[in-house]
Amino acid sequence: MLRLRKIEPADLPYLYRWENDASAWADGANHNPLSQQDLRAYIESTTGDIYRDGQLRLIIEEDGATMGCIDLFDFDPRNRRAAIGMYVAPEFRGKGVGKEALRLLEQYAFGFLHLRVLYAVIATKNIACTALYRNAGYTESSVLPGWTLESDAVIFTSFRPSRD
Numbered sequence: 001m002l003r004l005r006k007i008e009p010a011d012l013p014y015l016y017r018w019e020n021d022a023s024a025w026a027d028g029a030n031h032n033p034l035s036q037q038d039l040r041a042y043i044e045s046t047t048g049d050i051y052r053d054g055q056l057r058l059i060i061e062e063d064g065a066t067m068g069c070i071d072l073f074d075f076d077p078r079n080r081r082a083a084i085g086m087y088v089a090p091e092f093r094g095k096g097v098g099k100e101a102l103r104l105l106e107q108y109a110f111g112f113l114h115l116r117v118l119y120a121v122i123a124t125k126n127i128a129c130t131a132l133y134r135n136a137g138y139t140e141s142s143v144l145p146g147w148t149l150e151s152d153a154v155i156f157t158s159f160r161p162s163r164d
Contacts, residue, residue: 012039
């Protein structure tokens with residue numbers, strides 16, 4: 001069964017490989033290689049508390065296999081919203097890992113953190129991710145022309161009204 005868990009020091013080799021996957025840089029905020037020391041410092045400094053850190057990175061795993069990571073970032077506690085970022089290792093893509101990880105993250109974000117809005121900015125050329133968010137019921141709320149050198153982007157949002 002797939003699960004999300006807090007990042008651990010043993011995840012350093014995975015993070016090093018994923019963060020230095022230049023093929024993913026156009027879709028994310030990282031545009032340069034990261035050292036093991038950079039990543040070790042990140043792992044040591046993160047508390048796993050989104051209210052303290054302003055972000056939360058969770059590892060996607062199943063039956064001992066480390067499959068990727070999913071993040072909440074650009075966290076706004078007042079307006080109860082956060083952005084989503086996800087990386088699924090190439091060997092696990094096309095197997096429903098992203099779909100299940102997103103479902104679990106939504107349960108946590110909407111159910112436990114009581115967020116109202118989750119959103120993701122996805123390059124239009126990233127067909128797999130755009131399909132993932134469409135199929136998960138996210139609304140294409142805005143198109144960002146020329147957002148990256150490679151492609152336009154779309155903001156996908158999921159809104160759950162407050163119950164209070």
